[in-house]
Amino acid sequence: xxxxxxxxxxxxxxxxxxxxxxxxxxxxxxxxxxxxxxxxxxxxxxxxxxxxxxxxxxxxxxxxxxxxxxxxxxxxxxxxxxxxxxxxxxxxxxxxxxxxxxxxxxxxxxxxxxxxxxxxxxxxxxxxxxxxxxxxxxxxxxxxxxxxxxxxxxxxxxxxxxxxxxxxxxxxxxxxxxxxxxxxxxxxxxxxxxxxxxxxxxxxxxxxxxxxxxxxxxxxxxxxxxxxxxxxxxxxxxxxxxxxxxxxxxxxxxxxxxxxxxxxxxxxxxxxxxxxxxxxxxxxxxxxxxxxxxxxxxxxxxxxxxxxxxxxxxxxxxxxxxxxxx
Amino acid sequence: xxxxxxxxxxxxxxxxxxxxxxxxxxxxxxxxxxxxxxxxxxxxxxxxxxxxxxxxxxxxxxxxxxxxxxxxxxxxxxxxxxxxxxxxxxxxxxxxxxxxxxxxxxxxxxxxxxxxxxxxxxxxxxxxxxxxxxxxxxxxxxxxxxxxxxxxxxxxxxxxxxxxxxxxxxxxxxxxxxxxxxxxxxxxxxxxxxxxxxxxxxxxxxxxxxxxxxxxxxxxxxxxxxxxxxxxxxxxxxxxxxxxxxxxxxxxxxxxxxxxxxxxxxxxxxxxxxxxxxxxxxxxxxxxxxxxxxxxxxxxxxxxxxxxxxxxxxxxxxxxxxxxxx
Numbered sequence: 001x002x003x004x005x006x007x008x009x010x011x012x013x014x015x016x017x018x019x020x021x022x023x024x025x026x027x028x029x030x031x032x033x034x035x036x037x038x039x040x041x042x043x044x045x046x047x048x049x050x051x052x053x054x055x056x057x058x059x060x061x062x063x064x065x066x067x068x069x070x071x072x073x074x075x076x077x078x079x080x081x082x083x084x085x086x087x088x089x090x091x092x093x094x095x096x097x098x099x100x101x102x103x104x105x106x107x108x109x110x111x112x113x114x115x116x117x118x119x120x121x122x123x124x125x126x127x128x129x130x131x132x133x134x135x136x137x138x139x140x141x142x143x144x145x146x147x148x149x150x151x152x153x154x155x156x157x158x159x160x161x162x163x164x165x166x167x168x169x170x171x172x173x174x175x176x177x178x179x180x181x182x183x184x185x186x187x188x189x190x191x192x193x194x195x196x197x198x199x200x201x202x203x204x205x206x207x208x209x210x211x212x213x214x215x216x217x218x219x220x221x222x223x224x225x226x227x228x229x230x231x232x233x234x235x236x237x238x239x240x241x242x243x244x245x246x247x248x249x250x251x252x253x254x255x256x257x258x259x260x261x262x263x264x265x266x267x268x269x270x271x272x273x274x275x276x277x278x279x280x281x282x283x284x285x286x287x288x289x290x291x292x293x294x295x296x297x298x299x300x301x302x303x304x305x306x307x308x309x310x311x312x313x314x315x316x317x318x319x320x321x322x323x324x325x326x
Numbered sequence: 327x328x329x330x331x332x333x334x335x336x337x338x339x340x341x342x343x344x345x346x347x348x349x350x351x352x353x354x355x356x357x358x359x360x361x362x363x364x365x366x367x368x369x370x371x372x373x374x375x376x377x378x379x380x381x382x383x384x385x386x387x388x389x390x391x392x393x394x395x396x397x398x399x400x401x402x403x404x405x406x407x408x409x410x411x412x413x414x415x416x417x418x419x420x421x422x423x424x425x426x427x428x429x430x431x432x433x434x435x436x437x438x439x440x441x442x443x444x445x446x447x448x449x450x451x452x453x454x455x456x457x458x459x460x461x462x463x464x465x466x467x468x469x470x471x472x473x474x475x476x477x478x479x480x481x482x483x484x485x486x487x488x489x490x491x492x493x494x495x496x497x498x499x500x501x502x503x504x505x506x507x508x509x510x511x512x513x514x515x516x517x518x519x520x521x522x523x524x525x526x527x528x529x530x531x532x533x534x535x536x537x538x539x540x541x542x543x544x545x546x547x548x549x550x551x552x553x554x555x556x557x558x559x560x561x562x563x564x565x566x567x568x569x570x571x572x573x574x575x576x577x578x579x580x581x582x583x584x585x586x587x588x589x590x591x592x593x594x595x596x597x598x599x600x601x602x603x604x605x606x607x608x609x610x611x612x613x614x615x616x617x618x619x620x621x622x623x624x625x626x627x628x629x630x631x632x633x634x635x636x637x638x639x640x641x642x643x644x645x646x647x648x649x650x651x652x
Contacts, residue, residue: 021624061391068387072457079624100426103453103464127429131398138429139465298347298405 001209004201005147008041011083011108014145020106021079026067026094028054031086034155035112038085048074058093059128061137067097071105081106081144087113088120088239092138095126099141109143112152114164114193115240118171118200121146123208123221133292134229140214148201153193161191162277163240166224168196169271170247171203173264174220177310179203180271188276219295219314223304224250226293227326230285237283244272245279253325254305259315261308287323327535330527331473334367337409337434340471346432347405352393352420354380357412360481361438364411374400384419385454387463393423397431407432407470413439414446414565418464421452425467435469438478440490440519441566444497444526447472449534449547459618460555466540474527479519487517488603489566492550494522495597496573497529499590500546503636505529506597514602545621545640549630550576552619553652556611563609570598571605579651580631585641587634613649 005011015023025044027035029051039049050070052058076082084094084107091109098107109121127138165183172179179199186192204221211218228246232239251268254260272279295302301319306312331337341349351370353361355377365375376396378384402408410420410433417435424433437447453464491509498505505525512518530547537544554572558565577594580586598605621628627645632638 061394065387068463069457072459072462075618077622077624096426100422100463100465102462103451103466125429131395133398136398136428137394137426139426140429292401296403298403 001205002142003145005145007149008038008110008147011110011145011147012042015081015108018081018106018144019079020081022048022076023081023083024048024050024074024076025083025085026050026052026090026097027085028052028058028090030054031090031112035085035152038110038149038152042083044083050074052090052093055089056129058089059135061128061130064093064097064128067093068101071097071101076101076105078102078105081108083108083110084143085110085112087111087116091116091121092125092127092135095141095143096128096138099126099139104141106144108145108147110147110149112149113160114153114156114197115160115167117148117153118164118197119167119204121148122201122204132233133289134233136292140212148197150193159238159241162244162275163238165191165275165277166240166243166247168200169268170221170223170243171200173247173268173306173309174223174304174312175203175206175310180267180309184271184274188274217314219302220304220312222295223247223306223312226250226290226295226301226303226322227285229293230287230289231283233289234286235283237280241279244277245281245283246285248279248281249285249326250303250322251306253322254303256325257321259305259307264306264308267309285326290319290323293319327531328468329471331471333475334364334436334473337436337471337473338368341407341434344407344432344470345405346407348374348402349407349409350374350376350400350402351409351411352376352378352416352423353411354378354384354416356380357416357438361411361478364436364475364478368409370409376400378416378419381415382455384415387454387456390419390423390454393419394427397423397427402427402431404428404431407434409434409436410469411436411438413437413442417442417447418451418453418461421467421469422454422464425452425465430467432470434471434473436473436475438475439486440479440482440523441486441493443474443479444490444523445493445530447474448527448530458559459615460559462618466538474523476519485564485567488570488601489564491517491601491603492566492569492573494526495594496547496550496569497526499573499594499632499635500549500630500638501529501532501636506593506635510597510600514600543640545628546630546638548621549573549632549638552576552616552621552627552629552648553611555619556613556615557609559615560612561609563606567605570603571607571609572611574605574607575611575652576629576648577632579648580629582651583647585631585633590632590634593635611652616645616649619645 111121124142127135130136224247228243232242410417435447450468453461456462550573554569558568
């Protein structure tokens with residue numbers, strides 16, 4: 001598991017110790033402006049900053065080709081480090097390109113959103129969308145380090161905070177109820193990010209370490225994502241918000257199947273209300289996208305099921321068991 | 327390390343035991359005709375045969391996109407197996423596409439040339455050419471099995487046999503002199519393929535197992551390849567033949583540097599003559615391609631050096647040390 005670094009200053013000394021000869025930053029056009037201060041602090045010159053499109057536009061096959069061409073033109077080799085500076089829509093494609101260039105050059109995740117700091121920057125998954133499906137192409141390649149710099153969070157809009165809260169709540173539901181308790185005691189305007197990030201990242205890393213190949217327990221991290229991804233694909237809402245709606249829908253279904261205690265769903269609704277999160281539960285998933293879910297295996301789905309807060313397991317069932325109940 | 331299977335029949339029972347739900351074959355347009363008997367024996371229906379261009383044309387970025395689209399259209403998922411049926415120009419891109427589709431679907435190397443049976447099918451390297459450079463993009467992803475079916479070798483033209491002999495001789499020079507002795511006792515018209523393949527594959531697997539990340543001894547497998555690749559890039563000759571010329575050139579250089587005993591170069595020339603191999607040593611490498619070699623690391627190259635037959639080590643030196651002597 002890659003080390004977690006607490007600041008840009010720590011990253012600089014980490015790269016020095018690692019003997020990195022040149023450091024490159026991959027970030028989006030928009031972020032390059034907003035995060036100029038970070039690039040400056042890292043002392044990366046402008047000609048080593050590589051820009052990719054904003055948001056999901058970067059996660060396309062043709063954009064990876066463009067990015068790889070930039071790696072080539074800049075003579076990046078294995079003595080270099082590529083920093084992915086941004087949210088998942090930077091980290092996913094930049095990590096993917098780094099993982100396949102020269103069969104892998106070292107890269108560092110520098111997540112700048114709450115969502116990416118607690119989720120996508122960890123676990124080594126990289127990827128792009130393909131033929132209309134999310135994260136259909138990619139690799140499992142860990143970065144050499146992950147930087148959780150708190151200063152990036154101070155300027156995030158509320159909607160981005162909500163995105164991150166989705167994954168934080170998920171970690172609480174599947175594994176660590178103390179996260180839910182902590183959230184219920186915090187005001188939305190005074191969230192204790194360091195505490196929430198520490199606990200959520202600990203949950204994620206436990207699963208990744210326990211099951212690096214994602215053939216067993218790690219699939220629990222997909223709780224809320226089977227429906228969530230299929231809602232995201234259809235309605236183009238953000239990932240975290242889609243996962244929140246996905247968790248509600250999956251809980252409702254597994255309550256109906258008799259796996260989940262009904263109170264779990266009710267308590268989640270109450271927690272969301274407390275956090276001023278108002279998910280649009282009228283949104284329905286794209287069932288075709290669910291058919292193509294990577295967790296599908298011969299018509300059956302491995303569905304992560306929360307039995308009660310902190311207790312969960314993966315249950316295999318025909319996909320229709322789920323789709324009939326949402 | 328993936329298991330080695332000795333025939334198509336063994337492959338069929340292996341896939342059955344592995345619980346593979348559907349089997350797909352990726353092969354080239356030309357090979358699909360020549361190897362129809364193998365596809366038939368494997369009982370893979372025509373709509374599960376995916377054709378890619380012949381030779382190096384398949385190893386292009388745009389062709390990987392086409393291949394991934396075929397995977398998508400055919401609903402390939404992780405319960406399936408993708409068989410790469412052909413030489414390295416099938417195995418490299420098919421393995422790469424399989425390794426990134428859904429972040430990895432199981433694939434099997436079914437090498438059909440002597441060169442791929444002793445070399446490219448082993449070690450887990452997949453890849454394509456990019457921006458004019460060989461194998462510039464790819465992954466390190468082992469297949470779930472490697473099939474060494476002797477019947478594929480019976481119809482190979484002599485030039486393809488020479489290609490394979492290059493890598494067989496390399497294994498002898500860097501690690502196992504008994505391969506060289508065996509070759510010196512065989513007539514070109516009566517090569518003992520099973521023996522040569524067994525010994526050569528044992529050498530390759532030893533290095534891969536010892537150094538999976540290719541940060542140390544495994545680099546010895548690149549003997550002859552630093553110059554070989556750069557000749558291949560410029561003169562468009564086949565890989566094995568380029569490696570033979572590369573080995574001669576690198577030996578000549580390291581003899582001049584004082585690392586290699588002069589007899590090693592002379593004995594290699596004699597062995598090549600015995601095997602009726604007449605390499606065109608007037609071909610010079612593309613030195614720009616050598617600059618971009620993946621083994622380059624901050625201006626220095628990790629050069630695999632044969633000290634004497636079976637004794638070798640990797641030596642770091644400025645690239646000019648080598649280029650000045652070839």
